[in-house]
């Protein structure tokens with residue numbers, strides 16, 4: 001007999017696994033189908049994020065940052081270290097261990113929540129039926145459900161001029177697996193992945209060149225912050241070219257010749273490894289045959305309405321597979337919201353306050369509007385900034401680059417955007433997100449006592465600076481923009 005569920009979730013990334021757990025918590029009979037296999041061929045939950053994205057990249061960023069800190073003797077002149085050795089194979093083992101601890105954790109959560117975990121490839125049929133091809137080669141089966149949540153995620157985009165060969169030219173997944181440090185590393189795309197992976201391998205000693213097609217560096221970030229970031233990265237030795245258009249690549253024995261144009265001139269770059277990091281596209285190929293009637297756009301993203309429901313009744317889509325920022329926490333928030341709605345509750349996602357983070361050194365984090373957004377929208381605003389050079393804690397840490405910048409509505413002082421570049425920006429941004437979620441004013445933040453000495457005092461001071469009342473810097477005259 002065909003198995004029937006209240007909810008079937010397709011995909012166990014941060015969107016799908018969170019949706020499945022919340023559905024089960026809300027008392028629904030839930031199954032989650034996922035096809036990801038680890039390098040040993042065993043099912044591994046957690047999707048791109050845990051297996052080949054957020055977690056392994058952050059593990060390598062942490063380890064490489066630690067190594068770079070050890071190598072930077074000038075930071076702490078009283079410490080003398082000798083014989084620091086790098087064993088990249090052991091570092092990769094450590095990273096893999098971190099990944100398997102976390103993916104194992106999801107398996108445990110599924111078991112303890114009574115979720116039926118099915119390792120296989122799912123294909124949507126009509127009438128809320130799902131056809132499953134198990135990864136272990138066992139018999140295919142057909143399941144049905146009252147509700148289906150599609151959370152099949154995304155995969156790297158490839159480009160004609162640099163076809164991935166799984167060896168010299170690779171995507172982000174391959175870039176997380178190098179077991180030798182490339183002497184010369186090229187990266188196409190200076191977006192989030194390019195900058196994070198470029199930072200990892202630069203810290204381990206690679207000579208890194210990033211070729212970015214757009215003239216504007218980090219267009220989604222506030223202009224101020226992007227300019228500071230570009231200067232910092234270049235200072236660290238990341239050779240970033242904007243307006244660089246890759247026209248061809250040629251793989252030689254152990255290297256790649258990259259041809260590109262920049263400012264109307266042709267150039268060639270010789271690298272040992274080339275990473276293509278030009279964005280990701282929705283995983284919808286083969287997911288739903290035409291007869292299922294599922295609507296996607298020309299980029300393959302699934303169409304959803306405000307309730308995250310597709311054009312097919314009771315079939316929802318969440319995470320990277322729908323339009324919007326491709327971020328794990330955004331997908332998870334959608335997963336919870338859909339589960340709540342299916343259970344008859346009000347689930348909502350506040351897209352205005354989703355934080356974005358780039359985990360480089362310094363880190364960059366922001367939420368809400370940029371100055372450019374506000375200017376374009378014709379909204380009067382005031383700004384307050386505070387540099388980490390004036391923070392006691394940042395000085396004690398010897399991490400003084402960067403600043404916090406707050407944008408507040410000139411009419412009612414509501415915080416409209418917060419932008420941070422500096423140490424632990426990824427953690428500091430949470431305060432700004434919370435403030436915006438509660439529609440707090442800059443004054444609300446300014447009246448909040450922050451512990452001393454902490455980096456969070458820079459957020460406090462930036463809020464004070466909106467009114468020209470910061471204590472530890474000379475205030476610029478507060479004014480409406």
Ligand code: FAD
Pocket residue numbers: 010011012013014015016017033034035036046047048049050052053054055057058120121122123151152153154172173193283287318319320321326327328329330331359
């Ligand atoms: P995914 O995580 O892609 O999961 C989808 C799952 O569905 C996969 O397991 C896939 O195998 C499975 N699947 C697909 N099709 C089928 C099918 N037909 N049948 C069965 N299973 C199927 N985001 C952040 O917020 N912070 C970060 O620090 C961060 N770092 C990143 C670093 C890298 C290198 C990369 C590549 C991405 C990073 N991201 C980060 C983005 C983040 O990984 C994604 O936004 C997130 O994983 C999307 O979650 P998802 O659940 O929508 O999809």
Ligand code: NAD
Pocket residue numbers: 159188189190191192193194196211212213214244245246277278279280325326327356357358359
């Ligand atoms: P991205 O959109 O951040 O950056 C891609 C960059 O490549 C862009 O700057 C784009 O202009 C450039 N580009 C596009 N085509 C090009 C070409 N032909 N030649 C040169 N440059 C080109 O995408 P990504 O870095 O690939 O990351 C993919 C997704 O994963 C993003 O949506 C991101 O949100 C997510 N991600 C998030 C994090 C994080 O939250 N810290 C980390 C990694 C990835």
